Amino acid sequence: MADRPKIxxxxxEYRKYSHAQHICDRFLEGYGWNGRHxxxxxxxxxxxxxxxxxxxxxxxxxxxxxGMAIHPTVGDALTRGGRxxxxxxxxxxxxxxxYGTNDKGQHLYPRYELFKQVAAVYRTSGRSAPVFNDKHxxxxxxxxxxxxxxxxxxxxxxxxxxxxxxxxxxxSIDMPLDARVTEAMCVGYGGVDSYDFHALETLQCMxxxxxxxxxxxxxxxxxxxxxxxAAHHDSVWSRELFESCLARSHTLAxxxxxxxxxxxxxxxxxSLEDDPIAYQYEHNDGLKSTMILLNGVxxxxxxxxxxxxxxxxxxxxxxxxxxxxxxxLANFFSPQVNNVEQMFLTGEATYPVERTLLTTGLVxxxxxxxxxxxxxxxxxxxxxxxxxxxxxxFWRT
Amino acid sequence: xxxxxxxxxxxxxxxxxxxxxxIYRYLSHAQHIADRFEVGYPYEGRWRxxxxxxxxxxxxxxxxxxxxxxxxxxxxxxxxDSIAGALRCGADRLAVDAVLIIGExxxxxxNDKGQKLYPRYEFFKECVRVFEQDGVAVPVFNDKHxxxxxxxxxxxxxxxxxxxxxxxxxxxxxxxxxxxDxELPLDCGVQEALMVGVGGSDAMDYHALEAMQCMxxxxxxxxxxxxxxxxxxGDAVWRAGEEGRWSRDLLEAALxxxxxxxxxxxxDGRTRDLLGAGELPGLAKNPAAYFIEYRDxxxxxxxxxxxxxxxxxxxxxxxxxxxxxxxxxxxxxTPNVTYSASLVHKIVEMIENxxxxxxxxxxxxxxxxxxxxxxxxxxxxxRLETPxxxxxxxxxxxxxxxRA
Numbered sequence: 001m002a003d004r005p006k007i008x009x010x011x012x013e014y015r016k017y018s019h020a021q022h023i024c025d026r027f028l029e030g031y032g033w034n035g036r037h038x039x040x041x042x043x044x045x046x047x048x049x050x051x052x053x054x055x056x057x058x059x060x061x062x063x064x065x066x067g068m069a070i071h072p073t074v075g076d077a078l079t080r081g082g083r084x085x086x087x088x089x090x091x092x093x094x095x096x097x098x099y100g101t102n103d104k105g106q107h108l109y110p111r112y113e114l115f116k117q118v119a120a121v122y123r124t125s126g127r128s129a130p131v132f133n134d135k136h137x138x139x140x141x142x143x144x145x146x147x148x149x150x151x152x153x154x155x156x157x158x159x160x161x162x163x164x165x166x167x168x169x170x171x172s173i174d175m176p177l178d179a180r181v182t183e184a185m186c187v188g189y190g191g192v193d194s195y196d197f198h199a200l201e202t203l204q205c206m207x208x209x210x211x212x213x214x215x216x217x218x219x220x221x222x223x224x225x226x227x228x229x230a231a232h233h234d235s236v237w238s239r240e241l242f243e244s245c246l247a248r249s250h251t252l253a254x255x256x257x258x259x260x261x262x263x264x265x266x267x268x269x270x271s272l273e274d275d276p277i278a279y280q281y282e283h284n285d286g287l288k289s290t291m292i293l294l295n296g297v298x299x300x301x302x303x304x305x306x307x308x309x310x311x312x313x314x315x316x317x318x319x320x321x322x323x324x325x326x327x328x329l330a331n332f333f334s335p336q337v338n339n340v341e342q343m344f345l346t347g348e349a350t351y352p353v354e355r356t357l358l359t360t361g362l363v364x365x366x367x368x369x370x371x372x373x374x375x376x377x378x379x380x381x382x383x384x385x386x387x388x389x390x391x392x393x394f395w396r397t
Numbered sequence: 398x399x400x401x402x403x404x405x406x407x408x409x410x411x412x413x414x415x416x417x418x419x420i421y422r423y424l425s426h427a428q429h430i431a432d433r434f435e436v437g438y439p440y441e442g443r444w445r446x447x448x449x450x451x452x453x454x455x456x457x458x459x460x461x462x463x464x465x466x467x468x469x470x471x472x473x474x475x476x477x478d479s480i481a482g483a484l485r486c487g488a489d490r491l492a493v494d495a496v497l498i499i500g501e502x503x504x505x506x507x508n509d510k511g512q513k514l515y516p517r518y519e520f521f522k523e524c525v526r527v528f529e530q531d532g533v534a535v536p537v538f539n540d541k542h543x544x545x546x547x548x549x550x551x552x553x554x555x556x557x558x559x560x561x562x563x564x565x566x567x568x569x570x571x572x573x574x575x576x577x578d579x580e581l582p583l584d585c586g587v588q589e590a591l592m593v594g595v596g597g598s599d600a601m602d603y604h605a606l607e608a609m610q611c612m613x614x615x616x617x618x619x620x621x622x623x624x625x626x627x628x629x630x631g632d633a634v635w636r637a638g639e640e641g642r643w644s645r646d647l648l649e650a651a652l653x654x655x656x657x658x659x660x661x662x663x664x665d666g667r668t669r670d671l672l673g674a675g676e677l678p679g680l681a682k683n684p685a686a687y688f689i690e691y692r693d694x695x696x697x698x699x700x701x702x703x704x705x706x707x708x709x710x711x712x713x714x715x716x717x718x719x720x721x722x723x724x725x726x727x728x729x730x731t732p733n734v735t736y737s738a739s740l741v742h743k744i745v746e747m748i749e750n751x752x753x754x755x756x757x758x759x760x761x762x763x764x765x766x767x768x769x770x771x772x773x774x775x776x777x778x779x780r781l782e783t784p785x786x787x788x789x790x791x792x793x794x795x796x797x798x799x800r801a
Contacts, residue, residue, distance in 0.1 A: 172800065327707075328659060
């Protein structure tokens with residue numbers, strides 16, 4: 001088994017339901033995949049944990065899996081206590097943990113800082129290895145861009161992002177490659193600088209497959225509170241797409257006692273939702289995409305798009321079997337881990353990191369706009385052009 | 398599909414529906430199903446408003462929380478005190494275009510097999526009496542199994558054939574989403590099948606059996622009927638596995654589709670191979686195995702594993718595939734239970750097209766399997782020959798579950 005890749009995990013915290021727990025546990029314990037309990041053909045050999053809050057599981061895991069050693073620094077985790085890089089892949093999971101927020105309300109997760117320490121080992125070792133970065137690259141655009149540039153300059157495979165693009169879909173459909181998309185929408189839930197990222201990745205993994213591929217984003221508007229309802233009323237975004245998203249939800253909030261599944265009217269939605277948020281942005285090829293967060297209306301992520309030559313919207317839900325309310329396992333991490341495994345085995349990312357570079361910039365632009373009284377943010381820096389993997393990479397087998 | 402509110406739809410008078418229910422209360426099956434004909438439902442990414450109108454309702458019981466009068470007032474239909482009255486809307490001839498029989502929930506006694514004696518057969522026979530007296534019959538939907546009694550269920554299906562009206566019946570599991578979107582190829586060779594289910598009997602074992610049936614009915618030669626069944630409980634279930642009565646490989650495949658392994662995953666979130674780790678017997682303290690021997694030789698097993706998982710997963714060994722085919726039947730959360738929207742759309746298809754999108758024999762054979770299995774359990778796990786469960790039918794070639 002000498003040729004099994006060795007993997008290091010660099011994480012902020014390792015406790016029940018933290019992203020590090022979901023991701024690292026799948027390497028240690030295996031997970032259900034393609035009809036069996038699959039054990040990744042690689043070994044998680046070292047772990048760096050930045051914080052150990054109450055409920056920390058890292059020691060328990062290291063004790064039960066003695067092949068995985070906990071190291072005091074990122075550098076040690078990558079060199080396994082030696083001088084040079086001693087692993088073949090790095091998991092960077094900087095989600096959850098106490099890191100404070102800035103005056104814009106952004107969580108200051110140290111993904112950039114941890115990434116820089118990884119890159120420093122690569123430089124001194126004269127060798128690099130593929131990196132998976134969970135969620136967006138950094139809360140700061142310039143740092144995200146630097147992370148991307150470093151990966152390109154040093155030539156290592158780099159994958160990032162949300163599990164939304166790769167989880168089950170109900171129904172199990174993909175955007176047809178080269179489709180002519182005229183408008184796209186995601187209706188999801190969660191907050192600014194957190195689940196907005198998931199909703200943006202939901203949108204982006206679909207629209208990047210359109211004719212010509214991704215061309216980047218020119219500007220972004222935000223809508224919150226009364227301004228959101230006014231925009232909805234004025235059809236600033238397609239009402240047909242909005243209704244289609246709600247028709248894909250499994251968790252539509254109910255405005256009337258005694259009814260289990262009615263489509264709320266606009267007035268009813270206003271009574272259910274006290275902080276509606278939308279980011280609308282125009283891509284450089286003219287496509288308009290709208291990301292909507294309605295915590296009081298849905299608790300899932302639903303996508304819809306208008307396509308040329310198609311009478312009704314193409315729509316689906318990116319399905320999250322979410323513990324503890326509905327499941328015991330957050331199995332949407334399984335297809336994410338499986339994609340990462342493929343990168344570690346082949347040295348090639350299965351989907352482009354440019355997707356997450358763009359969504360990282362969109363989150364930052366959304367935060368910026370909301371902090372500037374919902375003013376339009378011009379985004380010439382989001383001139384991110386890329387082509388998708390023509391193969392579908394979501395969970396469907 | 399003919400839907401009010403869609404542009405370009407010709408103006409056709411709405412189809413008139415009678416609803417015959419045990420109770421109509423929040424989260425009862427009648428509320429989930431009948432409400433959708435009034436408020437619409439999502440299907441294939443659009444909110445559908447079927448061209449139907451409930452014109453009459455009969456409710457057998459009015460418990461606390463009864464909604465029948467509120468609904469009648471809000472949606473403008475009448476509540477009748479007899480089934481014939483509802484079907485004739487108080488006049489002297491059948492006055493509806495379709496009937497929904499929703500006999501789930503309500504207070505009814507159990508028999509010695511633990512079956513709840515819902516009066517679906519009795520409701521159905523009342524409808525048949527009206528059809529016969531008035532010389533006209535209309536499509537009928539029967540929610541869940543036809544009857545606790547296979548004999549009664551068989552009579553119901555025979556009535557529908559004799560009088561020539563479409564009958565749609567059964568569970569919503571067969572029409573729900575599947576994770577992954579698995580459909581066995583029509584006419585494939587199925588060597589062995591296994592289903593994992595949870596919940597009580599005879600409510601949830603029924604759903605699990607029908608989910609398994611909707612998969613295996615697609616096998617080569619179609620459905621041929623059941624030769625024998627056996628139901629065992631407790632540690633005998635694990636011993637039967639060791640003896641090869643059910644396939645460990647198929648159980649691994651089914652469990653690999655579960656999002657709800659219990660025990661250690663609940664404690665600290667870890668993924669877990671419950672089977673490989675030997676933790677199943679400690680979690681599923683009172684398991685049950687329902688063994689089904691079909692006439693064409695197929696063997697299928699339902700394992701009810703309360704305490705180990707909380708979802709419904711299927712696996713089968715299929716000719717030409719190296720590994721078992723497996724999937725989870727998705728039960729989306731309360732209160733929306735979107736799977737019931739899929740079922741309602743099948744009812745609408747029957748009403749619009751005048752034929753059932755899939756045969757009621759599926760539900761009939763499951764009635765026979767379930768009753769015989771529960772009898773076997775009552776007899777201490779005795780294997781029972783089932784010469785009367787000679788239900789042969791062909792599956793619908795087209796997939797009927799939510800996938801678009």
